[in-house]
Amino acid sequence: MTTVGVLGATGAVGQRFVQLLAGHETFELSVVTASPDSAGETYRDAANWGLDTPVPESIAELPVQPTTPAAIPDDTALLFSALPSDVGAEVEPALCEAGFVVSSNASNERRAGDVPLVVPEVNADHLGLIDVQRDARGWDGALVKNPNCSTITMVPTLAALTEFGLDRVHVATLQAVSGAGYSGVTSMEILDNVVPHIGGEERKMETESRKLLGEFTGAEVQHHDAVVSASCNRVPTLDGHLENVFVETSDHPAPADVAAAFEDAPTLDLPSAPDPLIETFTAPERPQPRLDRMRGDGMAIAAGGIQTTDTGIQYNCLAHNTIRGAAGASILNGELLAREGWV
Known part of the structure; x- marks a missing residue:
């Protein structure tokens, strides 16, 4: 299993990530992050759960971490971002600099020339921009976006x-x-x-x-x-x-x-x-x-x-x-990243 985390896990899109990742056949969700106000609480207590299925029991008792590189274990292979774009613009590059691969739903940097914007069935080859990105930015991580x-x-x-x-x-x-x-x-x-x-x-x-x-x-x-x-x-x-x-x-x-x-x-x-x-x-x-x-x-x-x-x-x-258009799209990008050896 590939260990993954969700950034901004308590919001509407973050909850959809958690729902879709529960029981995933190749990803194991081990880290959930949110704002400092929620840090330290269990996910069950921090999330005002709004979906039509219960909070997944496998994730409900996970402690919510602050959204910082230091709070995320080094062995987390892939991070899914449900962050607001203003927060993502600050946090996502810092995580990539720390070596993490981020599959993000946030709108920041979608138009950047070195950031792959990907729908796997349409343009999977655009992941080749990761090498361009790493050369240009000097980091070992990677930032990949799904579209609006x-x-x-x-x-x-x-x-x-x-x-x-x-x-x-x-x-x-x-x-x-x-x-x-x-x-x-x-x-x-x-x-x-x-x-x-x-x-x-x-x-x-x-x-x-x-x-x-x-x-x-x-x-x-x-x-x-x-x-x-x-x-x-x-x-x-x-x-x-x-x-x-x-x-x-x-x-x-x-x-x-x-x-x-x-x-x-x-x-x-x-x-x-x-x-x-x-x-x-x-x-x-x-x-x-x-x-x-x-x-x-x-x-x-x-x-x-x-x-x-x-x-x-x-x-x-x-x-x-919120599935194909948001969390599900990022997860599909993550599956492509794993299959192609970027994770």
């Missing part, structure tokens, strides 16, 4: 469509409230309402998508030249981001060609990887968050409503935002 939850919902479908020539992508998102964390959106803001703005989300989708679809040259990632524009909206759904995607393509595929490309999207032989990666519906009213967010144990992308347009295609896609 809305980006990761869309990009596997775009990767499947590159054979048709991606020219321009327009996306409108309908994003669940859990993406903002427990205190991110109040009930008075979201009940009977839609909030047509999520700070920084559009920019993340527009830049991260092009990096993920880009080509690793051995020294850098050359971003894909497709133009991506996004409009991001918060809706009163608990979990599951639904996205309306309009793709302008060089070729003009029929809906059946698009569905076939989705169905042929590659899968990986990793514990958390879904098979199939993209589940495709013919019914025009699918996918829907309540019905389809747990496809592939929450790790699959659901797609449907495929139609042709004057300039390309339109479809809808959906993923569970």
Whole structure:
């Protein structure tokens, strides 16, 4: 078993990490960290547990450690980060300098030229940036990121469509409230309402998508030249981001060609990887968050409503935002890191 830890383990995404790592076939969770106020408490007492399964008994009595390099045992092979981006910007580099490998969900450094931003089924070869990163920063550890939850919902479908020539992508998102964390959106803001703005989300989708679809040259990632524009909206759904995607393509595929490309999207032989990666519906009213967010144990992308347009295609896609879009994505990256010998 590979010993792992979770940074920021008491928050919403941190709890999802703990839930998914309990009973993992190759990872053993032995370290949980949180803010200094929680340090020294048991995980059961420190976490205001909000998921629909009990706190895992194997982890409930672990003592919460402060999020510092000195508090983490040297034999911890891999750290999963659920830290807020401002905390991650300070703590994650210090951990990498101390020799730890960090698979992070935090948004800091996703756009950095030497930091791999990875969806394993799409761009596993971008892990080659780790050597570039180590040379540039002079550390023995490594920092790897998964993309934003809305980006990761869309990009596997775009990767499947590159054979048709991606020219321009327009996306409108309908994003669940859990993406903002427990205190991110109040009930008075979201009940009977839609909030047509999520700070920084559009920019993340527009830049991260092009990096993920880009080509690793051995020294850098050359971003894909497709133009991506996004409009991001918060809706009163608990979990599951639904996205309306309009793709302008060089070729003009029929809906059946698009569905076939989705169905042929590659899968990986990793514990958390879904098979199939993209589940495709013919019914025009699918996918829907309540019905389809747990496809592939929450790790699959659901797609449907495929139609042709004057300039390309339109479809809808959906993923569970705290599983595939956050903790599950980081764990899948960790499994890839272990398989490829980086851990």
